[in-house]
Amino acid sequence: MTPLIEKEVNPHFEHFLFDWNQKFQFLVGGYGSSKSYHIALKLVLKLLEEKRTALVIREVYDTHRESTFSLLQEIVSDLGIDHVVKCRSSPLALTFRNGSSILFKGLDKPEKLKSINNISIIWIEECSEVSYEGFKELLGRLRHPSLPLYMMLSTNPVGQDNWTYRHFFRDEQLKRFVLDDETLYKKRTVVIKDTYYHHSTAEDNLFLPKSYVKQLDELKEYDPDLYRIARKGYFGINGTKVFPQFEVRSHSDVIEAIQQIDRPLKRAGMDFGFVESYNALIRLAVDHEKKYLYIYWEYYDRGKTDDETAIDLKEFIESKELIKADAAEPKTIHYFRQRGFQMVAAHKFQGSRLQYTKKIKRFKKIICSDACPYTIYELQSLTYKADKDGRLEEDEFQIDPHTLSAIWYALDDYEVTDLKQTASERVRPNRERRSIQ
The missing domain is CATH 3.40.50.300 (P-loop containing nucleotide triphosphate hydrolases)
Structure with missing residues (x-):
């Protein structure tokens, strides 16, 4: 009882x-x-x-x-x-x-x-x-x-x-x-x-x-x-955002915005993975004058062999698009080149993670198509990892963002102009500027 x-x-x-x-x-x-x-x-x-x-x-x-x-x-x-x-x-x-x-x-x-x-x-x-x-x-x-x-x-x-x-x-x-x-x-x-x-x-x-x-x-x-x-008692972003300027727009709006850019810089970058990590391939466009980065296409998958991935990405053979890829995988890059892909190794160096991240942060806006759910998932709420004393580690994050690595590689030879103007630029605003292509 x-x-x-x-x-x-x-x-x-x-x-x-x-x-x-x-x-x-x-x-x-x-x-x-x-x-x-x-x-x-x-x-x-x-x-x-x-x-x-x-x-x-x-x-x-x-x-x-x-x-x-x-x-x-x-x-x-x-x-x-x-x-x-x-x-x-x-x-x-x-x-x-x-x-x-x-x-x-x-x-x-x-x-x-x-x-x-x-x-x-x-x-x-x-x-x-x-x-x-x-x-x-x-x-x-x-x-x-x-x-x-x-x-x-x-x-x-x-x-x-x-x-x-x-x-x-x-x-x-x-x-x-x-x-x-x-x-x-x-x-x-x-x-x-x-x-x-x-x-x-x-x-x-x-x-x-x-x-x-x-x-x-x-x-x-x-x-x-x-x-x-x-x-x-609310959920939310737990920590300091890496890209507070990141925003999501409809795919049609993103494509229309890219079409309005005078001489857009279009690039593709790829990060390799297999079991734990993901193969991430990103197509992006840069509005150099506005300092806007547009992300409009993604491939995101894992557990596939190189030949299976090559079949998934065969459109890149037909379009002859250049893909900048992870330099840590030279054998994989060689395999894709043999299959007809225009793929080269991105430049990696001591401290490149931090420098590449700082470069992406210099964009005034990072605008992502809603047709890229994995990029949105990884970057919209991406936060820095903190050490045991609570200090932020500028080249470490709470997750491993494969799409960010792909963006790093895509833009490895592009430099976003520092947003701060020099004194001479303020005095001579109409001076000729060299366009980076």
């Missing part, structure tokens, strides 16, 4: 506690919103009512003891159900008198998952720290011969490049749309097919000290990125 329980909870979570209508329950929000607490409470209440085995996951197993396990231990004590639920510290587990149990695992030890059977509920805490491959592996572990299956996920929002955003909201790369995150921020709870979405902030936790909320508010003054995540 389930014991009678009385517990005061935050009103914003009341409906969530007893709603088991969707397989996936995705809770996202700011710091201190109590989302993890209410997931833990919901899990205990369910396992008191039904005999189930639940699995609690974090990326690193050792982080459970001071987080999820400690939280569940606190809830058992607060509910006064120590006589029906036992908390075991080695190995970490909760066992219920009705036969239910809660197990704790980390994805840093994936072999430990193989021996677990009949898991009907999985809770992934801090799911943004788990890899997408880990998430899909856990879906395969969620199985039971008769009970409905559930997966609960909790996280603070991070960058829009994280798999949690791409899977549960939108993936520009795959042109996949599920839910506009702005809609969730306004409605607070949303149901889309088999997923229950829940958004929360510090205001939703009535038990949170005002001093803590004040600390979160102060973030706005010195760390706007963290303020967005911690205080507002």
Whole structure:
């Protein structure tokens, strides 16, 4: 018999506690919103009512003891159900008198998952720290011969490049749309097919000290990125953008703009890949007078041999377009040349990554066709990597942008004029300028 329980909870979570209508329950929000607490409470209440085995996951197993396990231990004590639920510290587990149990695992030890059977509920805490491959592996572990299956996920929002955003909201790369995150921020709870979405902030936790909320508010003054995540609970660009001047326009508008350029500089650049990396080939055009860079065509694929890629790109043989390619792959370049491609190695040198990136940043605008989803995915939200002291590394990024490498190579012998005018240029604005072709 389930014991009678009385517990005061935050009103914003009341409906969530007893709603088991969707397989996936995705809770996202700011710091201190109590989302993890209410997931833990919901899990205990369910396992008191039904005999189930639940699995609690974090990326690193050792982080459970001071987080999820400690939280569940606190809830058992607060509910006064120590006589029906036992908390075991080695190995970490909760066992219920009705036969239910809660197990704790980390994805840093994936072999430990193989021996677990009949898991009907999985809770992934801090799911943004788990890899997408880990998430899909856990879906395969969620199985039971008769009970409905559930997966609960909790996280603070991070960058829009994280798999949690791409899977549960939108993936520009795959042109996949599920839910506009702005809609969730306004409605607070949303149901889309088999997923229950829940958004929360510090205001939703009535038990949170005002001093803590004040600390979160102060973030706005010195760390706007963290303020967005911690205080507002919003996804967004996490870090400093590499190309703030990047914008997306319709393909027809981009082509029309290129046609209006007086003597446009057209180039093609290619970065090679195979298994982990991608073959990326970009066609671009430069408006030298305006200092605009247009990206209007892309090829982006992996796992193909050179002969398969050559077939995909045979139009370049017919058009005799010059392709500047990665100099680190001379054998590949030689192969393509033998097949009839006009392909040469781009110039690479010590520090070329940084110099090429600075060159691209000098364009006043980088305008990308909406027919180039992979370029948009990699460059629109591209941010710098920071070192352990928080300093930006100007030649390192949060992802490996293959399309950017292709652009580097395409423009390796082109120089964007420095946007700062010299004193003589200001005095003699009509002097003759040499056109770079």
